[in-house]
Amino acid sequence: MNSNGDRGQNWEAQLRKGCLEMAILASLWHTRLYGLEILRCLSEKSDLDVAEGTLYPILSRLKSEGLLESEWVEAEAGHPRKYYWLTGAGRARAKDMATAWNEFAGKLAVLVQPVAGGTQR
Amino acid sequence: MTSAQLTDERIDAYMGRLDDALQKLRPSDREDILREIHAHIVESTAGASDRDAALDRVLRLLGTPEELASRYKAESLLTRASRSFSPWLILRTCWQWAKLGLKGTLAFFIAVFGYGFAAGATASIFLKPFLGSRIGWWSGPEGVGIIIPAHPERMHEWLGNYFVPVLAAAAFFFAVGTTQLLRWMMRKRQPGLVPVRETPAPWAR
Numbered sequence: 001m002n003s004n005g006d007r008g009q010n011w012e013a014q015l016r017k018g019c020l021e022m023a024i025l026a027s028l029w030h031t032r033l034y035g036l037e038i039l040r041c042l043s044e045k046s047d048l049d050v051a052e053g054t055l056y057p058i059l060s061r062l063k064s065e066g067l068l069e070s071e072w073v074e075a076e077a078g079h080p081r082k083y084y085w086l087t088g089a090g091r092a093r094a095k096d097m098a099t100a101w102n103e104f105a106g107k108l109a110v111l112v113q114p115v116a117g118g119t120q121r
Numbered sequence: 122m123t124s125a126q127l128t129d130e131r132i133d134a135y136m137g138r139l140d141d142a143l144q145k146l147r148p149s150d151r152e153d154i155l156r157e158i159h160a161h162i163v164e165s166t167a168g169a170s171d172r173d174a175a176l177d178r179v180l181r182l183l184g185t186p187e188e189l190a191s192r193y194k195a196e197s198l199l200t201r202a203s204r205s206f207s208p209w210l211i212l213r214t215c216w217q218w219a220k221l222g223l224k225g226t227l228a229f230f231i232a233v234f235g236y237g238f239a240a241g242a243t244a245s246i247f248l249k250p251f252l253g254s255r256i257g258w259w260s261g262p263e264g265v266g267i268i269i270p271a272h273p274e275r276m277h278e279w280l281g282n283y284f285v286p287v288l289a290a291a292a293f294f295f296a297v298g299t300t301q302l303l304r305w306m307m308r309k310r311q312p313g314l315v316p317v318r319e320t321p322a323p324w325a326r
Contacts, residue, residue, distance in 0.1 A: 035161055052161060053184035053192060060154065061196035072156075079164045082157050 016048060022101060023048050024058060025067065025086065025094035032085035034073075035059065059084060067093055128172050132162055135186055142190030146197065154193060158183065191220050203307035208236050208296065211303050218307075228306050235299025241267060242292035246285055257284055 027033060027041040039055060042048040062068045067090035075081045086094060136159055143151045162179055169175035183189050195217045202214035215232040218225030245267045249256050255269050261276030267288070270276045280287050 035157065036164055051182040051184070052165075052179065053182060053189050056154070056157060056161070057189070057192040057196040060150075060193060061200050064197065064200050079160050079167070080156065081160060081164075082153075 019048065019101075020050065020054070021058065021062070022094070022097040024055070024062065025090060026098065028068070028084055028086050028090070029094060032083045034081040034083050038084070062090070066090075124173060128166070128176055131176060131180075132159070132166075135162070135180060135183075138186035139190060142187045143193065145194065150197070158189070191217065195221055195225070199307050199310065203304050205304075206300055208232075208239075208300060211300060212236060214307070215303065218310075224306070224310065228303055231306075232299060232303055235295050235302070239292045239296035239299070242288045242295070246288050246292070249285060257281075258287075 023042055023046055024038060027038050027045070033041060035052070035056060038059075039050060039052065042050050059068065059070075063070055063084070066087060068084045069087050070082050070084045073081050073083055136155060139158060140151070140155055143154060146154070162176070162183075165179040166172050166175040184192070195214070198210070198214040198217050202211045205211065212232045215225065215229040219229040245256055252269060255273055256267070257278035258266065258280045259268050259270050259273075259276040259278055261270070263270045263272070263276060278284075
């Protein structure tokens, strides 16, 4: 693999890292979800493939920071599930992050539009 | 032994290792983590046509029990340490963080240097009354810094009567500066990722 490929992968990883917390909080905006549902939601709605070994420690930290609350529920399938939802502080943080993201992404989109569109000088 | 039994045994072995690796966490937190990870493994593999292959995949995505435990411990410690002023807690956290990557390693070295200097300066202030003319900020053939030279007559001491106030101020600023810098680094950190992709990104092919 060439060095451009390495840098490209590293850049993508950094981008994903930066978005992860916001994406997790956003996935819980409308409803409460358990770990596996959060993973599926991130993968299906944002193409953000997150490994379980990454997600669960972050959920634990977000809970200890008071951004999430959780509850164990005995599911019909027989597996207990730990459901997470946003607290008031979590909703406020998610809203702040989403606002900052929209402003940044909107401005950056203008800049990269010619690159993505393949417009020649 | 059937294939299902073998799979269950692998799950039990993984959970046993995770339990061992999480020993330093509070028992209630540990039990909660174990229950959640176990539930995740069971649900992820239930109903799979090849349960053993499904288990391989989920265990790969969780990482080894030791790696997973390190992530939990680091996240837990980093949250506490980023709000704390305890050098001991911050140093312990940096050690745990260093196991997860380069930024943590850098933080650990900053902690060792910053707190090490502050501790050395503080110790030298307390030793000054006992070692009087021998302890100081020396420069000469035996080196530069806070040292106790074997031959003080060949060295030059720079601080004289200002040794104690200067060292006290330096120790204070190093301790506070190191603490604030590391707290900032901890607040600005991004979570470590367990790799998911088995194929390279499109531009890396």
